[in-house]
Amino acid sequence: MRTPLDSFAFLAAVRSFARVKSPLLLSKRRTLIAEADLVALLQQRDQRGFALLYDNYSAALYGIILKIVRTEEVAADVMQDAFVKIWRNIDSYHSGKGTLFTWILNVARNTAIDKIRSQEFQQASQSQSLDNFVGIVEQENPVDMQVDAIGLRRVVAGLRPEHRTLIELIYFQGYTQAEVSEELNIPLGTVKTRVKTALTQLRSLITGLLLLLVPLRCTITDWLFRLTNNS
Amino acid sequence: MHDNRLAFPTDKQQLTRNDTTQSPTSLDVQAYIASGILESHVLGLTTAQEAAEVERLAQQHPAIEAELTSLRSALEEFALSYEQEPPADLRDRVLGTLNELGEQDEDEDDVDERGGKEIPLTSSPPLSVYRSPRFTWWVAASWGLLLLSLLGNLFLFGRLRSTEDRLTLAEAQNTTLAQRVDVQQARFTEELAVLQNPTTRRVDLKGTPEAPNAQATVFYNATQQKVYLASATLQAPPAGKQYQLWAIVGGKPVDAGVFDVQGGLTRQRDMTNAQAFAISLEATGGSTTEAGPKGPVVLMGGV
Numbered sequence: 432m433r434t435p436l437d438s439f440a441f442l443a444a445v446r447s448f449a450r451v452k453s454p455l456l457l458s459k460r461r462t463l464i465a466e467a468d469l470v471a472l473l474q475q476r477d478q479r480g481f482a483l484l485y486d487n488y489s490a491a492l493y494g495i496i497l498k499i500v501r502t503e504e505v506a507a508d509v510m511q512d513a514f515v516k517i518w519r520n521i522d523s524y525h526s527g528k529g530t531l532f533t534w535i536l537n538v539a540r541n542t543a544i545d546k547i548r549s550q551e552f553q554q555a556s557q558s559q560s561l562d563n564f565v566g567i568v569e570q571e572n573p574v575d576m577q578v579d580a581i582g583l584r585r586v587v588a589g590l591r592p593e594h595r596t597l598i599e600l601i602y603f604q605g606y607t608q609a610e611v612s613e614e615l616n617i618p619l620g621t622v623k624t625r626v627k628t629a630l631t632q633l634r635s636l637i638t639g640l641l642l643l644l645v646p647l648r649c650t651i652t653d654w655l656f657r658l659t660n661n662s
Numbered sequence: 663m664h665d666n667r668l669a670f671p672t673d674k675q676q677l678t679r680n681d682t683t684q685s686p687t688s689l690d691v692q693a694y695i696a697s698g699i700l701e702s703h704v705l706g707l708t709t710a711q712e713a714a715e716v717e718r719l720a721q722q723h724p725a726i727e728a729e730l731t732s733l734r735s736a737l738e739e740f741a742l743s744y745e746q747e748p749p750a751d752l753r754d755r756v757l758g759t760l761n762e763l764g765e766q767d768e769d770e771d772d773v774d775e776r777g778g779k780e781i782p783l784t785s786s787p788p789l790s791v792y793r794s795p796r797f798t799w800w801v802a803a804s805w806g807l808l809l810l811s812l813l814g815n816l817f818l819f820g821r822l823r824s825t826e827d828r829l830t831l832a833e834a835q836n837t838t839l840a841q842r843v844d845v846q847q848a849r850f851t852e853e854l855a856v857l858q859n860p861t862t863r864r865v866d867l868k869g870t871p872e873a874p875n876a877q878a879t880v881f882y883n884a885t886q887q888k889v890y891l892a893s894a895t896l897q898a899p900p901a902g903k904q905y906q907l908w909a910i911v912g913g914k915p916v917d918a919g920v921f922d923v924q925g926g927l928t929r930q931r932d933m934t935n936a937q938a939f940a941i942s943l944e945a946t947g948g949s950t951t952e953a954g955p956k957g958p959v960v961l962m963g964g965v
Contacts (some may be wrong), residue, residue: 541706
């Protein structure tokens, strides 16, 4: 019998093997490259490295940016700014900070949050409230999304509302715990507890999904990898 | 849970050795994980000091590292749930911007040595100002060289003119000389032909009592009727006087032409059936056949 934590640790290891240790499968171009090699390319400011990075991660980054800034026009600008920041700061990345994906995800997220906190942006979109933009994202047509994302979104939708609001305020709005406490009018201690609970809940929901998805994904990755090597 | 506990003794050993840092014990590790700071950390809510501590402890305790990884993965999956394809044209825009950045960085490497970012156009004027002294020197040097060159040209042109003049003169002299040589050669050839001709007869004229020591020679070719005179041995005639050669034909003197004393042979008038030759000293211009010799006959010789 496995505890949720154990099974997640197991799955995280499997995933990181599938995604990081073995060559990455870049879905659009079917180019295989190890993450360490990709980082080396990026640190040499090699254009091919950035093209690979874009092809592999642009959908994930763009989705997060769009979720934060809400309009496609601004999202495109922020996406460009984020890649410029990655270009300028790639030397400061090291594997101790997590995977490359975690790092660039944080760069994109921070760039987008900086944008919505800038004065010009706040003046332009003062009328929209938090409730509105949550609605906007949910109304979007999911045709573009990959199968994983649809499944994940359903799972995330299973979060309890107070946890979901909390994660979105922090993750998409860049709120500090103190700001959350003020915004939601709950004590700071409660916020801290709730952050932990929310993440734990999120993790267990995702673990449940991954138990179904990861074996399939690994099989496909492995199969494509072998196919590419044989041909 | 069993896996975690098996790992703890090694953690403890590491921790007891590390007395300077107040690292958590095995129970503290679980308490640390339970404290919620890792969740705060992956969400970027920790201070820089707390973040450094989390990363340091994660390196020391695999349990913390594993917990961090799983939390990060959960957030990644959460982020991926919003995955959306960007507009197709954004790829070229982003990669194009990075390409420009790469080129700019290369340019800045050059510019930075002079301590500033300048685009080439604005950096041009200071460059020419910087070169100004050297530039003036070159202009001065150029003008100097041009002047020297002009003077040199004038000098050489003068030399050329004088050389051309002298060359023209030399050519003229050469031509004259050549002509003279030609004339001379033609004369010598003719004289030689006369002398070598077997039908030419040599007539020695001897001085009469008027000029007992005088000598001259006539070469007469009766067939060709040509008369040549060698007069070099004669004394120059007095002023206003000129020698005149006469041929005696049928007992009568016939004018064969006046002559000046000179080297070589002089061709006189052609004569037919000359029997003898004589030379008289006449007034300049000589006499005629009709008038006959007026002055004294100084030489005479028969064929």
